[in-house]
Amino acid sequence: MKVLVVDDETDVQLLFEQRFRREIRAGEINFAFAHSGEKALFYLNEHASEYVLILSDINMPGMSGLELLRLIKTTYPAPPPVVMMITAYGDTDSYDQAMQLGADAFLTKPLDFTTLKEKLKNVL
Amino acid sequence: MEIASFLIVFFMVRYIRTSLQTAERFPEWERILVIVQYAASGLLAADIFLDSSITKWLWHLMLLGMVGAAYLLKDFRPVRNVWLAVGPYILISLFSDVAKLINDDFYESISTVVEIAEVFALVWLVATWVSTQRQQKALEKERLKRLQEEEQSRIIASQNVMLEQIVAERTAELTRQKEELEQTLTELKATQDQLIQREKMASLGELTAGIAHEIQNPLNFVNNFSEVSVELIEELKEERKKENRDVELEEEILTDITQNLQKITHHGKRADSIVKGMLQHSRTNTHQQEPTDLNLLADEYLRLAYHGLRANDKSFNATLIMDFDEHLGKVTVVPQDLGRVLLNLFTNAFYATEEKRKTGLAGYQPTVQVSTKRIAGDKIEIRVRDNGCGIPQSVLTKIYQPFFTTKPTGQGTGLGLSLSYDIVTKGHGGELTVDTEEGEFTEFVIQLPG
Known part of the structure; x- marks a missing residue:
């Protein structure tokens, strides 16, 4: 399973790689990283055929996570990839908006990796 | 006879x-x-x-x-x-x-x-x-x-006496007026100091959310990398108990732990500098000039301004473009003061893009750009450009006037640009210029000797 993590913080990559080291080594999950919404879209175009689960931050400079979510859900053929939103602001506005746009999950920072792992396994 | x-x-x-x-x-x-x-x-x-x-x-x-x-x-x-x-x-x-x-x-x-x-x-x-x-x-x-x-x-002589009397009266009157004016001036100076402080606190208020966000991120990293490191150490311990140890894996884990600890330090320092910056920003005393990395300063304040606005208005968004001259070197400035100038310019830039976005322009992508450059004649240039609503010609001459603001009542102190202008020109011997086209863009250029 391939997971695309979208976050403008570059250290997120290192964190995920270590948090999921066992899963990565076991070959259960494959991670790809994009540092902006635009780059994420570019990646998805390149890897259109692969089954991708997307974990995206909402609050990013440039294209926001919500905009990315909207674009993915509207432009990709059924079934659209699973998109989980992550935000530092656990406000209801963002939550409602994400859900309305078709987000599959809504997580708040700081990420609870145990919960995240469970959610990922459920998708699997 | x-x-x-x-x-x-x-x-x-x-x-x-x-x-x-x-x-x-x-x-x-x-x-x-x-x-x-x-x-x-x-x-x-x-x-x-x-x-x-x-x-x-x-x-x-x-x-x-x-x-x-x-x-x-x-x-x-x-x-x-x-x-x-x-x-x-x-x-x-x-x-x-x-x-x-x-x-x-x-x-x-x-x-x-x-x-x-x-x-x-x-x-x-x-x-x-x-x-x-x-x-x-x-x-x-x-x-x-x-x-x-x-x-x-x-x-x-009698006229002289009369004139002397009038002169004495006038002199007394003028002295009284002078004293009154001096008193007023002192009061105004005190008021100005208060207003400057208020403006600082206002911009600090704008910053608070951004600061919270900016601190939360490194803190998350510190926590996460610590937790991960504990896990890694556990894994290492387990590996060492095994009969046939995977030395390569042990080495990899150790490298990761080192890396994590470096990351923890990095993010810890990041949070530290944000808190320090915030404290310095709110202080009233005058600051010292010191060699400063303007690229870092611009980067820091652009993020603070952006996240500050984001925190208040979730729908707000903008593309940030940073174009920094790697060979800028350190420039001697008062970092807190120049930081305030940048913060003002960025906040205004975001405000302008937001105003334009509200008009419902199709396909409009709000963009704020900051660039630094070393130009001829030992000068440093910082450009802050936005593709927002621009400044109408009619108010262009007034933008540096104290208390002039186009924002709705209560939203702007009208001191941001006025103070920025003073900081750049009087404080640093530089120039603050603006180029704008209504409905298209605004670009502020700070030129500093250095």
């Missing part, structure tokens, strides 16, 4: 009265002189009607008395010289009458000479009279002139 005596008395009395102004100054003498005049008239009448020889002696007595009085009395000193004019005639006529009385024959023998002498004495009298009159007139003129001058200088 008697007519001449009468005329002499008459004119002499007149002369004394007018010259001495006896009417005002010597009322006693005035009275006597008037009596003398009446006496002279009476004597003349007596002369005509009585034809007595006694009258001519009375005339002599009167004339001698008058000249004597004029010559001897202190009060008559100014007209003393009258004897010069009338003396010769009086003496000659007296001599002729005395001679007639004593020896008529003798008189007859010298009568021609006496008569001629009398005529000469009369001529002398008239001539002296006329010249005295003339002198008198000149003196009078002089006296009037002096009086006039005295009057004038008196007027001038």
Whole structure:
């Protein structure tokens, strides 16, 4: 399973790689990283055929996570990839908006990796 | 003969009265002189009607008395010289009458000479009279002139006194006004300081959310990397208990732990610098100039401004473009002050893009760009550009005026750009310029010596 993590913080990559080291080594999950919404879209175009689960931050400079979510859900053929939103602001506005746009999950920072792992396994 | 005596008395009395102004100054003498005049008239009448020889002696007595009085009395000193004019005639006529009385024959023998002498004495009298009159007139003129001058200088003196008084009053008034103005100035300075502090606190308020976000992120990393490191150490311990240890894996774990610890330090410092920056931003005291990495400063404040706005308005978004000159080097500035300038410019830039976005322009992507550049002549340039609503020409000249703001009441202090301008120009000897097109873009350029 391939997971695309979208976050403008570059250290997120290192964190995920270590948090999921066992899963990565076991070959259960494959991670790809994009540092902006635009780059994420570019990646998805390149890897259109692969089954991708997307974990995206909402609050990013440039294209926001919500905009990315909207674009993915509207432009990709059924079934659209699973998109989980992550935000530092656990406000209801963002939550409602994400859900309305078709987000599959809504997580708040700081990420609870145990919960995240469970959610990922459920998708699997 | 008697007519001449009468005329002499008459004119002499007149002369004394007018010259001495006896009417005002010597009322006693005035009275006597008037009596003398009446006496002279009476004597003349007596002369005509009585034809007595006694009258001519009375005339002599009167004339001698008058000249004597004029010559001897202190009060008559100014007209003393009258004897010069009338003396010769009086003496000659007296001599002729005395001679007639004593020896008529003798008189007859010298009568021609006496008569001629009398005529000469009369001529002398008239001539002296006329010249005295003339002198008198000149003196009078002089006296009037002096009086006039005295009057004038008196007027001038009184005017001077009046002017002095007015000047003193005005000076007092001006001093009072000056003191009032100084007082007002002190109050205004205090108010200005308060306003600057308020503006700082206002921008700090704008920053708070951004700061919270900016601190939360590194803290999350610190927590996560610590937790992960604990897991890694557990894994390492497990590996070491095994019979056949995977040395390569152990090495990898150790490398990861080292890396994590470095990340923890990095993010810890990041949070630290944000907190420090926030504290410095809120302080009132003046700051020191120090060599500063402007790229880092611009980056930091752009993020703070962005996240600050994001925190208040979730729908807000903008593309941030940073174009930094790697060879900028450190520039000596007051980092807190310049940070405030950048924060103001960024906040305004975001505000402008938001205003334009609200107009519902299709396909509009709000963009705020910051670039640094070293330009010719040892100058540093920082450009802050947005593709927002621009600044109308009508307000362009007012943007640096204190309290000028286009934001709705309560949303802007109107001091941001005014303070920024002061910080750049007065504080750093630089320039703050703006280029804008309404509805298209705004670009502020900070030029600093360095």
